[in-house]
Structures are given as C-alpha cells and as structure tokens.
Amino acid sequence: EAASKGGYDCFMLKEINEQPEGVKNTLERRIDENGNIVLDGIHLTKEDLDNINRIYIVACGTAYHAGLLGKNALEKYLKVPVITDIASEFRYSDNFVDEHSLVILVSQSGETADTLAVLRDSKAKGAKILAITNVVGSSISREADEVFYTWAGPEIAVASTKAYTTQITSLYMIALNFALEKGTITREEYLETIEKMKELPEKIQSVLDNQDKIKETAEKIVSKEHVFFLGRGVDYSLAMEGSLKLKEVSYIHSEAFAAGELKHGTIALIEEGTPVISIATQENLFEKMVSNMQEVKARGAFVASIAQEHNRSVEKVSDEVIYIPNCDDMLVPIVAVVPMQLLAYYVSTMKGLDVDKPRNLAKSVTVE
Ligand code: G6P
Secondary structure: OOHHHOOOOOHHHHHHHOHHHHHHHHHHOOEOOOOOEOOOOOOOOHHHHHHOOEEEEEEOHHHHHHHHHHHHHHHHHHOOOEEEEEHHHHOOOOOOOOOOEEEEEEEOOOOOHHHHHHHHHHHHOOOEEEEEEOOOOOHHHHHOOEEEEOOOOOOOOOOOOHHHHHHHHHHHHHHHHHHHHHOOOOHHHHHHHHHHHHOHHHHHHHHHOOOHHHHHHHHHHOOOOEEEEEEOOHHHHHHHHHHHHHHHHHOOEEEEEEHHHHHHOHHHHOOOOOEEEEEEOOHHHHHHHHHHHHHHHHOOOEEEEEEEOOOHHHHHHOOEEEEEOOOOOOOOHHHHHHHHHHHHHHHHHHOOOOOOOOOOOOOOOOOO
C-alpha cells in the first residue's frame, strides 16, 4: 500500500497532487490538431441539441458540487436553463423530465444508487442520458446513452479531490462544444476559452507549490468546533465543496453559506474567533464579498480568504489571505478548490485522524 501512495503519507494527498495531470489528461488528450475538443463517447447532433429545452444535472456529494458549476457553464455558453439537483431528492420529486430533456449524471464511481435510479427513471421518460464518470464499465456508464470519462485515474481516498476538478473540466468542455455546435458562442470565444483551460494544470501546480499560508490557516482552525465557508455565485458552489471536504476528514462542524444570506440568520453565530473561510474570486461580486467579510470581521470572526493574486484589496478585511494565480472567473473553481482540499488534509493530519478513511463514510454509496 505504501508503494501505491507514491511517497505520500495518504491517498488524499497523492490525489490532490495528481490534479495537474488529471486535468491535463481530461482536456489536452482530447484536443485535435485544429484546436477542437473531441467529445469522444458523446454523439449528440445539432438536431438533438435543438430538441433539448432543459438540462438536468443530477449527482451526489462532491459530484453534485461539480454539477452546480456545470450549470453555470451550460447556461452561460449554451443558453439553456439548467437545474442541478441532489439525486436522492430529485428521484422522489415531481420533476419535469421528458423527451426534450438532457439528463447529465455526474458520478466518480458510476455506481451510486440514487444517481443510477435517476438515470433509469429519466431514461424511461424518454430523456437523453449523458454520464460523466471516472470508471470505465461502471453501471452508470453502461446504462447511459452517452458517456464522457474523466481521466483522473483511480481515486482511492474517500474524500473526492481529483474527480471533482476533472468533473468540472469535463462539464466545461461539454458546454463549450455544445455551444459551438448550436451556434451560441463564437469560434473565437471557444478557442480562447480552450487556451485558458490549457493553463489550468500549471496554475494548480502553483497552488501545490505554495502551501505555507494554507498550513498556517489550518493551524488556526484545528482546535475550533465550527467553521463557516462563505461565497457568492461560483464561489458559493465552491464554498459548499470546501466545507464538505473539511467536515468529512476533520470532523469539524462546517457549513457553507451564500454570503448575501448572512444577514438572514447566520451572522448570529459569529462571535470572537469564529473561523470564516471567505472565497472571493469573482470580479463582479468582489466588492459585495468584501462588505460581507467586513460584517463578520466587525463581529470578531477570524477571516481567511481565498482570492486571485490581483485582488490585493482583500487584505484589509482578512486575517489571512491565500492567493491563487489569476484566472478567468469561470475557470477559477478548478484552481481555487485546491487550497481548500489541502486545508482539510492538514487539519485532519494535525488532529491525527485517518485522512483516507473517515469514520462512517464509504467511497461509493451503492445502497439507498
Ligand atoms: C460518497 C463519496 C463522495 C462522493 C459521493 C458521490 O459520498 O464519499 O466522495 O462525492 O459518494 O459518489 P460518486 O461516485 O457518485 O461520484
């Protein structure tokens, strides 16, 4: 087992470090000589796409969080309404899936019971089924009409890391190609975005090479009972993933909040020293985030923020800042999640816990 950890002390850390390669494999191996992404395994024609009036992205856990970001990309590029939902909720809801729906199931293992149930139910309703999975030959991959594989390599740690970044990469690739096919983006915009995506592995690597601030932040929160993650828009989806990572491997109670909702209740929980991880990577929401950070700081919170390098003004409302390289606002989650994964890893290790096998959790939930 030590050998398969490749010199790392646990699989989670190994898999966090494999993300530059995972994202690169998922993306670059699929770019042809003309700079186009080849969506192997997906055969939807322009006619099929024109027939789709609603997209559902359904998943569980971390894959659901990736799905929230997929919604942004599909709505932005393809201009079709997208609903992202949790499989265990969606399967029992009065949803509107029909023959004009595309249902995208995101699942690392391809075996999650609730996600598989949604697949079968949606198929019976005549929807087109597209699976994004990491496991070749899994149940979900076998039953879907279209399959797109994340080429993350095997993920062993219960807490998902490289599956998440490659799932987002996949969703963005799919959104871009569908949009080009449908004519909702220009070829220039398409090629420009692919060029920016190609820079992602290097940017992730730069986060991996600069962990001091992340370690310092971990030291500040390791003895705390509660941690709050705040964000708006894309950063709110990211906050959910950061919070999930921390709670599953460190057993610290953590919750993610849409920063604008603070005033509607959560701010009552902020007191002297309460740790708040504030994600402020989005240009159009940056000033709004800064004022939310001011609000919690004024009530004594310890604010650690995650921001793009160029947004130095975050320092005036933070006790600690973890900078990530400058990125396109749409692509930033693929980089900004990495410090949060590392934060969870460090806190877990500092507490002497089993990082790879958190209590009560399973890698793949094949029963309801
Ligand atoms: C479990 C795992 C998570 C994973 C979720 C969905 O809860 O511990 O890491 O995100 O299942 O799994 P899937 O294989 O469908 O992505």
